[in-house]
Amino acid sequence: MADAVKDLNSTTSTSEETLTLKSPKSKLRCIVKLGGAAITHKNELESINEESLGTVCSQLRRAMVSPESSSPAKVVGMDWSRRGGDPIVSDVDELRGSDLGLDNSFIVVHGAGSFGHFQASRSGVHKGGLHLPLVKAGFVATRISVTSLNLEIVRALAREGIPAVGMSPFACGWSTRERNIASADASQIVEALQAGFVPVLHGDAVIDHTLDCTILSGDVIIRHLAQLLMPEYVVFLTDVLGVYDRPPTDPKAILLREIAVGEDGDWSIVKPTPDHMKGKVEITVAAHDTTGGMETKILEAAVIAKLGVDVYITKAGTDHCRRALRGEVHDIPDDWLGTVIRSKRK
């Protein structure tokens, strides 16, 4: 892992100027990754884990409620769809003067889980070659799958009264060169934030200027947005409590509570203290995951931490998740379970 982390500098060579949000009030608070494993049933094609997604959306809303808000703001359901939407707003006038009462300067990025991966790996979209009908068909099929998940996540957020707007990286014009981000104008995302919306992005099939096409993972998107927008903190929500020293299915696995990342990309485990750690830290990558799984996540998290932005990795839907989303775990409370990745400078 250390070597891989050292290689990261090469992937960050595309350094766009940091866009500054116009008003200090709209300083970006948090970028949240909803991991594919946390919000879908990974082994069942295109199956959303409704319970987990609903809990996370509710926790996100609570994290957005302003402490200075006079009263617990009423949830204004924003999904007015016929199929499974909110009841149609009955008293339009009631809403005119009220305030959403949310400090919702958040960006949500989600993975694909059981959406998209199958289509992408079956056709080899991540390897390029759009002139092949199989790859072209797979590109289209992958985007259909991931955008249908995006729509359902936007709807779940909207039902919690979060003003979510879906923004597909492909439609935003994001593209790559040899799988590294080549063009990723975030101006429309900043504009959406400034207008009070919560942009919801996702891992997507995109144009690659050398390979024709590839898959841009949610984790790479988060790293890029963090570099551009410097959020206060970043939260990765997954289906395990955090990063372990070996596959978390191993009963001897130890949760790494704090990882410090140095200027040169080297890293060390701060908690638990080294004398508690035995043996080599392993990283598992699921075979069906075309964009890298946990390894990519940790590498991207390390780049974010180097910026001076704390990264919290924890399990979606738990109380640890709730606390991480509120940004309350900076001091790593003893009863908080998760992994903090941060800069050694701190």
Next chain:
Amino acid sequence: MADAVKDLNSTTSTSEETLTLKSPKSKLRCIVKLGGAAITHKNELESINEESLGTVCSQLRRAMVSPESSSPAKVVGMDWSRRGGDPIVSDVDELRGSDLGLDNSFIVVHGAGSFGHFQASRSGVHKGGLHLPLVKAGFVATRISVTSLNLEIVRALAREGIPAVGMSPFACGWSTRERNIASADASQIVEALQAGFVPVLHGDAVIDHTLDCTILSGDVIIRHLAQLLMPEYVVFLTDVLGVYDRPPTDPKAILLREIAVGEDGDWSIVKPTPDHMKGKVEITVAAHDTTGGMETKILEAAVIAKLGVDVYITKAGTDHCRRALRGEVHDIPDDWLGTVIRSKRK
């Protein structure tokens, strides 16, 4: 109508430079508008007219089949969704070497029909005022509704083997100023075309720099794309045969076969000849249509015609539709029913 047409110059003051497609091979052939009335049941909330949509998608595919294609290309289903998708590609190798055999330099733009209009008009999104929770909720609800329609249209096209990619104007960063397009970078759309995809856009809720927000109609999007990309022809598909001299529900209504538009925006009916026409030409606007209905369509069509691009308006799913999509009605055959709007210069 004549006065309204004369006002058009004011709406076209935002003149971006015409983007030229890099390769002559990728000259844009056609922009197709799938009218909301043609592809949805307009009086039933969020209900797709599956039969009409399916027929149009099949006609679009046939219009894309290259005349020089050696054999009728096999349909490569590109919607690999679990719910109602194509059978999963069983013989991956079969697809590797084949050619899609499509001349698919098309852009599809669809209206909202019974998707989005309700949410937009209930909340007044088209009138702006995002600081009001009602408008913000309506903006989110409108986008959920129109993007869910977009997804289903992309899927219907993909099932016909058309490599369709959804591109929401909001996500593309398109915005307006006093409801006129202020920013609408089409570079990602051109990139998608050049990669061999069919971009599928839609009327959308967008940021407006004076009103906070508004609705950008599919017709305005088409006019803008036509100005930028100069397609060979533009087809508007709707639920009637074309433009009539009075509401088409009136049994005395006469179909206007050809309308010529002059340099200064004045227009005249070429077919039927003036002695067949009696009385004033009326334009009806449906009460629930927040973006203008037939009037907007004709005004935008006139601007496109002024560019020297033929506009064909006809009924979705008919044989007239099939011929218009193939670009075969330039000489307005006697047995072709529809309206051609073109420049007087021609």
